[in-house]
Amino acid sequence: MxxxxxxxxxxxxxxxxxxxxxxxxxxxxxxxxxxxxxxxxxxxxxxxxxxxxxxxxxxxxxxxxxxxxxxxxxxxxxxxxxxxxxxxxxxxxxxxxxxxxxxxxxxxxIRSVVLEMALNQDLGSSSEEVDFACPERGCTKRFRSRGAWTAHAEWHREERAIAKYLES
The missing domain is CATH 3.90.1570.10 (tt1808, chain A)
Structure with a gap:
């Protein structure tokens, strides 16, 4: 299986x-x-x-x-x-x-960074944790790792590209 x-x-x-x-x-x-x-x-x-x-x-x-x-x-x-x-x-x-x-x-x-985040959720120590806020207007998400924040920012970029494509 x-x-x-x-x-x-x-x-x-x-x-x-x-x-x-x-x-x-x-x-x-x-x-x-x-x-x-x-x-x-x-x-x-x-x-x-x-x-x-x-x-x-x-x-x-x-x-x-x-x-x-x-x-x-x-x-x-x-x-x-x-x-x-x-x-x-x-x-x-x-x-x-x-x-x-x-x-x-x-x-x-499959985006490698998202896959890596999902498969290695226990990586990093509490001393490495930081607090990132999403800079996108209207988005209130916060992240404790650079990887999660980067993946989220990429998601916003993709969403903008899709919206632009659908408008044309």
């Missing part, structure tokens, strides 16, 4: 409860899966999770997969997808980065 699994809403809307376990005679599988574990260094689970991604998830219909190691000194992410021939490909880029998987899930984006 993956750590995260996602199926677009329109995929299972018309399925009965029984059909959500079986679809077209096969076990129902999500479109997107994520495994979060140690992917490098001592105790690495990379090889086992790479095989699981290729031999289990994609063989049963998964279309997009991520392996993520969120540890601060070892941050890595591997993206799996199907190529034009239907073969499973793992991106050669393991760098910690933003991901935009528009082909499989149009509009879906």
């Amino acid at each position: 993956p750590d995260v699994a996602y199926t677009p809403r329109d995929t299972d809307r018309g399925l009965s409860n029984e059909s959500t376990w079986m679809y077209r005679g096969e076990p129902f599988v999500p479109t997107f899966v994520v495994e979060i574990d140690k992917l490098s260094g001592r105790g690495s689970q990379y090889s086992a999770l790479d095989r699981k991604m290729r031999d289990e998830y994609f063989q049963h219909g998964v279309q997009l997969g991520l392996l993520i190691d969120p540890r601060p000194d070892f941050q890595r992410m591997y993206e799996y997808c199907l190529d034009d021939n239907g073969d499973v490909q793992c991106s050669g880029n393991s760098a910690w980065r933003d991901l935009d998987d528009g082909d499989v899930l149009p509009g879906f984006r």
Whole structure:
């Protein structure tokens, strides 16, 4: 079972409860899966999770997969997808980065800073905590870390860009 699994809403809307376990005679599988574990260094689970991604998830219909190691000194992410021939490909880029998987899930984006914040909520000591107020007019949010404040400021920037796009 993956750590995260996602199926677009329109995929299972018309399925009965029984059909959500079986679809077209096969076990129902999500479109997107994520495994979060140690992917490098001592105790690495990379090889086992790479095989699981290729031999289990994609063989049963998964279309997009991520392996993520969120540890601060070892941050890595591997993206799996199907190529034009239907073969499973793992991106050669393991760098910690933003991901935009528009082909499989149009509009879906994972921002690395938000992912890092979510996966490492216990990072930082109380001596590092500060009090940041959002500078946007009308926004009253406050933050205790630079990362959270930065991610929130980026959200405001995106919202302005979307509003501007929709106006044109």
